[in-house]
Every structure is written in structure tokens, then in C-alpha cells.
Amino acid sequence: MERKDILLVEDDDMMAAxxxxxxxxxxxxxxTLKNGLQVKEALCESLxxxxxxxxMMPYYSGIELVDHIRNELKLELPVILISAASNDENVMNAFELGANDFISKPISPHELLVRVARTLKTMKA
Structure with missing residues (x-):
């Protein structure tokens, strides 16, 4: 199995680790990157x-990043959003803009790994 590259964007150092x-x-x-500006720059280098x-992070929110990836870059790159602010509006905005999945914090390791594997498998199919 080829090793998959994951870009993790989290401004909380403990959570990122x-x-x-x-x-x-x-x-x-x-x-691992800490903010949306770093992500926009990184996506110019490689995917x-x-x-x-x-x-919720500095410069550009995760929702703004999804909008940038789908509407400006026109990429089908899979995106999973995570947030402690899992109100209906955030979740609906994420999916309407094209997020592939949404996970509420606190996150269980098993749930994260299952959703990552499922998302990667779905995009491969």
C-alpha cells in the first residue's frame, strides 16, 4: 500500500501533536500547519x-479553505473538517461548500482513522 500524505491544519499544538x-x-x-494562510501557500507547492x-484558526477558517479549494483552485482534494463548534450552521456550511466529512471534537482516535480511511477509499473509487 502506498503511503498517503495528509496535511493536518490545527493551531492548537497539543491537539496537532x-x-x-x-x-x-x-x-x-x-x-502539520497552523493556519489557513500556510495551507494556501503549501497547496501552491504540492497537493x-x-x-x-x-x-476555527487564524487567517482563513477551515470553511474558507474548503471554499478556496473547491471554487478557486477547482480541486476535488478530500477535506475533513474538525471543530469543537459543531453547531448545525457550521456543519451545513462545511458540506454545502464541499467538505467530504466533519468530525466534532473531542475526537476519538478510532473514529478519526475510520473516517480518514473511508474518505481516501471513496476518493480513489
């Missing part, structure tokens, strides 16, 4: 297989 650890332990190559992004 925890999520990164779970993903790397599962065999994914993880690059990951999947982006996991917090919604």
Missing part, C-alpha cells in the same frame, strides 16, 4: 492526498 501521532502510527505521512483542518 495528538492527531499527528494517531495518523503517523497508522502509517500516514503527516505535515496532499487529504486535508484535515480545524474550522
Amino acid at each position: 495528538l492527531l499527528g501521532h494517531w495518523l503517523e502510527k497508522e502509517g500516514y505521512a503527516v505535515t 496532499p492526498d487529504l486535508i484535515i483542518s480545524d474550522i
Whole structure:
């Protein structure tokens, strides 16, 4: 199985380290960034297989990133959004703009890994 590249966008260092650890332990190559501006710059350099992004972060929110990826870059790059603010409006906005999945914090390692694998499998099909 080829190693999948995941771009993890999380401004909380502890959360980023925890999520990164779970993903790397599962065999994914993880690059961690702290804000939406860094993501926009990174996407000009190379494309990951999947982006996991917090919604609430500096410069550009996760929802604004999905909008940028779908409507400006015109990419089908899979995006999973995560947030502690899992109100209906955030969830609906995420899906309407083209997010592939949404996970509410606190996140269980098993749920994260299952959703990542499912999203990657769906995009491959």
C-alpha cells in the first residue's frame, strides 16, 4: 500500500501533536500547519492526498479553505473538517461548500482513522 500524505491544519499544538501521532502510527505521512494562510501557500507547492483542518484558526477558517479549494483552485482534494463548534450552521456550511466529512471534537482516535480511511477509499473509487 502506498503511503498517503495528509496535511493536518490545527493551531492548537497539543491537539496537532495528538492527531499527528494517531495518523503517523497508522502509517500516514503527516505535515502539520497552523493556519489557513500556510495551507494556501503549501497547496501552491504540492497537493496532499487529504486535508484535515480545524474550522476555527487564524487567517482563513477551515470553511474558507474548503471554499478556496473547491471554487478557486477547482480541486476535488478530500477535506475533513474538525471543530469543537459543531453547531448545525457550521456543519451545513462545511458540506454545502464541499467538505467530504466533519468530525466534532473531542475526537476519538478510532473514529478519526475510520473516517480518514473511508474518505481516501471513496476518493480513489
